[in-house]
Amino acid sequence: ELNALFGQAGTVTSVAIIKDRETGRSKGFAFVEMSSSDEAQKAISMFNSYAIGENHLKVNVAKPRTQPA
DSSP states (O other): OHHHHHTTTSOEEEEEEEEOTTTOOEEEEEEEEESSHHHHHHHHHHHTTOEETTEEOOOOOOOOOOOOO
8 A cells, every 4th residue: 555655756666564573563654665865755745644544644754773872
């Protein structure tokens, strides 16, 4: 579903839905990789706050994890 949705903004190169290790259920977020930064920006502008059912997407550029101090 995410692949088809984000495909409206350009070429999706990968989709990774993050799941709980114990239950296998979605944790409520995913990483969608677009083929170019222009397409990524287009996806952000098109789908940030986009509603899927009662859920609203928060779309932004992923940032690297920070290590605890």
